[in-house]
Amino acid sequence: MPMALSQYPRPPADNGWGFHDSAGTAARPADPAGYARYLRQELGITWFKALVAGTNKVDLVQAFVRQGIEVIVRLYSYRPHPHFVVAPAEVRAYVQAGARYFEWGNEPNLLDEWDVASWHEGARVDKVCNQFLRNADAIRQGGGIPLLAALTPGGHYPHRDWYRTTFEWLRLHGHLGALDGAALAVHNRPLNRALSHLDPGGCCFLEYEWLDNLVRAYVGRSLPLLGTEAGYEPGWDQDPTLPPIDVTRHAEYNVEILRCFGPNGSRRWRDALFCQCMWLAEAFGHQDFSEAAWHKNSRFGGGADLPAVALLRREWQARPFQRTWSWENRRPDYVEATWRGSPNSDPRPAGTLPSLVVLYPSGADFDATMKQLRDPAAKASYHYVVSRSGAVYQLVPEADRAWHAGDARWQERRVNDCAIAVGLINRDGESDPYPAAQLIAAAALVRYLMDKHTVALPDVVTSYIIRGQTPIGPGVFDLEAFRTRLGGTEPGWPSDEEVRTAAWASLQLRYSADAAFPRFAREHNLGNPETAEFDFTLGGRLYRGQGYSEGIVYAEVGRWDDMQIMTW
Numbered sequence: 001m002p003m004a005l006s007q008y009p010r011p012p013a014d015n016g017w018g019f020h021d022s023a024g025t026a027a028r029p030a031d032p033a034g035y036a037r038y039l040r041q042e043l044g045i046t047w048f049k050a051l052v053a054g055t056n057k058v059d060l061v062q063a064f065v066r067q068g069i070e071v072i073v074r075l076y077s078y079r080p081h082p083h084f085v086v087a088p089a090e091v092r093a094y095v096q097a098g099a100r101y102f103e104w105g106n107e108p109n110l111l112d113e114w115d116v117a118s119w120h121e122g123a124r125v126d127k128v129c130n131q132f133l134r135n136a137d138a139i140r141q142g143g144g145i146p147l148l149a150a151l152t153p154g155g156h157y158p159h160r161d162w163y164r165t166t167f168e169w170l171r172l173h174g175h176l177g178a179l180d181g182a183a184l185a186v187h188n189r190p191l192n193r194a195l196s197h198l199d200p201g202g203c204c205f206l207e208y209e210w211l212d213n214l215v216r217a218y219v220g221r222s223l224p225l226l227g228t229e230a231g232y233e234p235g236w237d238q239d240p241t242l243p244p245i246d247v248t249r250h251a252e253y254n255v256e257i258l259r260c261f262g263p264n265g266s267r268r269w270r271d272a273l274f275c276q277c278m279w280l281a282e283a284f285g286h287q288d289f290s291e292a293a294w295h296k297n298s299r300f301g302g303g304a305d306l307p308a309v310a311l312l313r314r315e316w317q318a319r320p321f322q323r324t325w326s327w328e329n330r331r332p333d334y335v336e337a338t339w340r341g342s343p344n345s346d347p348r349p350a351g352t353l354p355s356l357v358v359l360y361p362s363g364a365d366f367d368a369t370m371k372q373l374r375d376p377a378a379k380a381s382y383h384y385v386v387s388r389s390g391a392v393y394q395l396v397p398e399a400d401r402a403w404h405a406g407d408a409r410w411q412e413r414r415v416n417d418c419a420i421a422v423g424l425i426n427r428d429g430e431s432d433p434y435p436a437a438q439l440i441a442a443a444a445l446v447r448y449l450m451d452k453h454t455v456a457l458p459d460v461v462t463s464y465i466i467r468g469q470t471p472i473g474p475g476v477f478d479l480e481a482f483r484t485r486l487g488g489t490e491p492g493w494p495s496d497e498e499v500r501t502a503a504w505a506s507l508q509l510r511y512s513a514d515a516a517f518p519r520f521a522r523e524h525n526l527g528n529p530e531t532a533e534f535d536f537t538l539g540g541r542l543y544r545g546q547g548y549s550e551g552i553v554y555a556e557v558g559r560w561d562d563m564q565i566m567t568w
Contacts, residue, residue: 002180005271006327006343006376008145008224009100011046011070013322016261016269018047018277019294020229024286025053025076032063039281040067043309044316047275049228051076055093065098072147072185072228072277074103081108082118082127085134091142101226102144103185104135109155109162124157125165129175136178150185150228153203160202163211167218176219183224183274186211189231191238192245195256195267203238205257212272221346222272230276231257233292234300247300251308254278255315262321271326332394334448336441337384342374342395344381344403349417354398354453356419357446358405360463361426361477366530366549367568369425379403382423388434389527389549390441398453410466420449424477425530425549434477435528443485450486457483516560517546517553524565526550 019039022028029035039045048064049072050057061071073094077084086104094102107113108128118127128149136146148166151159170176190197190205197204208225215223231254237244245253257276259265283290291299297306327341362369366387372378373385373395381402385393396402398420405415424442426432446460462479517533520526527549535544535557545554547568555563 002221002346004343004346005222005224006325006345007379008183008274009070010274012068014046014070015044015258015321015323016047016273016275017043017045017258018049018227018230018275019045019281020049020277020279021051022282022284022286022293023051023280023289024284025051026056027284027286028057028060029282029284032060033066036064036067036069040069042316043312044320045069047072047226047277048281049074049277050099052094055090058093058097061094061099062097070101070275071099072101072103072226073099073144074106074228079113079115080105081114082124082131083115085131086138086142088138088141091139091144095143100145101147101183102139102142103147103149103228104139105131105149107152107155107187108149109151109157109159111156125162125169129166129169129173133175133178136182140181146182147185147226147228148179148182150187152187153189153191153207154201158201160210163214167214171218179219179223183226184211184215185228186225186273187229188225188227189229190253190257192232192236192242192249193239194242195253195260208273209270212270215272216347220349222270224274225272226274227276229279231278233279234297234306235291247307250300250306251311254308255311258312259315261323262319263324264315264319264321327396330397333398334384334392334394334445336444337392337394340370340374340385340393340395342381342402343376344373344379345396345400348399348401352417354418354420354449355455355459356410356413356415357449357455357460358415358419358421358463358466359442359446359461359477359479359482360404360421360423362423363426365427365547366425367547369423370568373423382421384421384445385423385425386438386442386445387527387549388425388438388530390435390437391527391549392441392445398449405463405466408466410461415466420453422446422449426477437527439482439485443482446482447486457486460486516555516563520553520563521546521548524551526553526565 046068047070050061051074053076061073064071075086075090084104091102111119132148139146151162153159170178186208188205188208191203193204195205198206202210212222212225232245232250234245234247234250256265260267260269280289280292282295283293294309295305296303300306327343330339330341332339360382369385373381381396382404383394383396383398383402385395401416402421403416404421405419408415422442422445424434424438426434449455460483462477529546529548531547533544533546535542542557543554544557545552551565551567553563553565
C-alpha cells in the first residue's frame with residue numbers, strides 16, 4: 001500500500017550518515033561488533049550498505065543493527081541483469097537479523113553489469129523493469145523492502161533516459177503500484193564538481209532532486225532515495241575545468257555532504273534523500289576499488305587512514321545531531337498558528353485543491369490529541385488543532401493531504417483529497433461545552449481558509465456530516481451557530497471567568513481563582529487547564545505540576561513563589 005516518507009523505517013537517532021561495505025562480498029572486518037561500535041560511536045554512522053553473497057554476512061548485519069545502524073543489503077550476483085532474482089529465504093535470513101532494505105541489481109545502464117548477449121538484443125529497460133517486478137515480489141515474500149536498482153551517472157545508456165523510460169513503462173503496463181512501499185537506490189556522484197553544481201546531463205550530486213521530481217510526477221509522492229554508493233573519490237578529475245579531488249578536498253567535500261543532513265551544513269537535503277553511504281569504508285583485504293577506501297588506503301594514504309576519517313571524527317564529536325524533517329521545522333501557513341508538524345501526511349493528488357473544511361471534536365485533551373496526531377504509528381492527522389484557550393497549532397501544510405477521514409466520500413469527493421481538517425480540543429465526547437475563546441479562534445481560522453481557498457459556507461462541515469451520522473449530547477458542536485458566526489453575526493458570549501470556571505468544573509476539580517497555579521497561568525497567558533494537578537519526585541524533592549493549553553506549570557512543593565513553565 002502507498003506509504004508516506006515518514007512511514008519508512010529509519011535507524012534510531014538517524015542522521016543520514018553512512019558507509020558502503022568493501023567491494024568484495026567475502027571481505028569483512030575481523031570483529032564485526034567492534035567495527036560497528038567504532039563506526040557508530042567514533043564516526044556517527046547510522047547507515048551501512050552491506051555487499052553479501054547468500055547469507056554469509058547475517059552475523060555482520062546483526063552486529064551492526066545492534067549498534068543502531070540501518071543496514072541496506074545488496075544480494076550480489078555477477079552481471080546480474082537481466083536474469084538474477086533473489087531468494088526469499090536469503091532475504092528472510094537478513095530480515096530476521098534486522099535488515100529492512102534490499103538491493104538486487106546494480107547500475108543496469110552499464111554494459112558491465114549485464115549478460116552481454118542480452119544487452120545487445122535490446123529492450124534493456126523492459127527487461128530490467130520485469131526483473132524489478134520479480135525481485136520486488138521475492139523481497140516482499142522475505143519480508144523486506146525492495147529498492148529500484150541505482151543507475152550510474154551518464155552510463156552506456158544515459159541515466160535520465162533510462163529513468164524516464166522506466167517510469168513510463170511502469171505506467172503503461174499498470175505497474176506503478178509495485179512502487180508502493182518500495183524505495184530507490186541512487187548513486188548521485190558529484191565527480192569533481194561542487195555540491196551546488198547543476199549539469200545538463202545530470203552528472204552531479206543534485207541529480208537526486210531531478211529524480212525526486214520525476215518520482216513525484218509519476219507516483220504522486222516522494223519515495224525514499226537511498227544513496228548506496230556516494231561521495232567523492234580521491235583522484236577524481238572528470239571535469240577538466242575544475243581541480244582534481246586530492247585528499248584535502250576529499251575530506252572537506254565529503255564531510256560537507258554529511259553536514260547537510262543536519263543543522264551545520266551549507267544546504268539542506270530534501271527529506272526524500274534518506275542517506276549517503278560513502279564509497280568506501282575499508283577494503284578489508286579486497287583489492288578492487290581499494291584506492292577509494294577511507295581507512296587504510298594504500299594508494300592515497302600510504303596504508304593509513306585518509307584525512308577524511310579524522311575530520312569526520314572531529315565533526316561528530318564536536319557537533320553530533322539527530323536529523324529533523326520538514327514536517328517538524330517549517331513556518332505555518334496561518335500566521336496566528338504555531339507549527340507542530342506531523343509526519344502523517346502526503347501530497348494531494350495532482351490538480352486537487354482544498355475545497356472543503358471539516359471540523360472534528362478531538363475526543364481527548366490537548367496533550368493526548370497532539371501526541372496521537374504526531375505519532376507515525378497512529379497514521380492520523382489534522383491540518384490544524386484549536387486548543388480550548390484559542391491557541392491554534394498547524395500540523396500539516398494546507399497544500400498536503402492530512403489523514404483524518406479514511407476513504408470517506410462526500411458529494412462525490414474523496415474527503416482527504418480535498419479537505420482541510422480542523423480539530424477542536426474537546427475531552428469528553430462533546431459533553432463539555434466549547435469555550436468562547438476556542439470558537440472565536442476557530443471562526444477566525446476558518447474564515448481565513450474560506451477566503452484563501454474559495455471555500456463556500458455550505459462546504460464548512462463537521463465530521464458527523466461526512467460520515468452520515470447524527471450527533472447527540474448536550475455539548476454537541478452547533479454548526480449552524482458557527483456558520484452564522486462565519487457569516488458575520490456575532491452572538492453574545494459568556495465572560496472569560498465563566499468559561500474558565502466551567503472548564504474547571506468539567507474536570508471535577510476544586511477551583512479557586514486565587515490558587516497559585518491558576519493565578520500563575522492567567523498571568524502568563526497559558527490558557528485553560530488540560531490536566532489535573534500531579535506530583536512527581538526528582539532528586540528526593542517533591543514537585544507538583546498542572547498542564548495548561550500552552551504549557552505545564554510546576555514547582556517544588558512549598559515553594560509556590562518559584563514556578564517554572566515547560567512547553568508540551
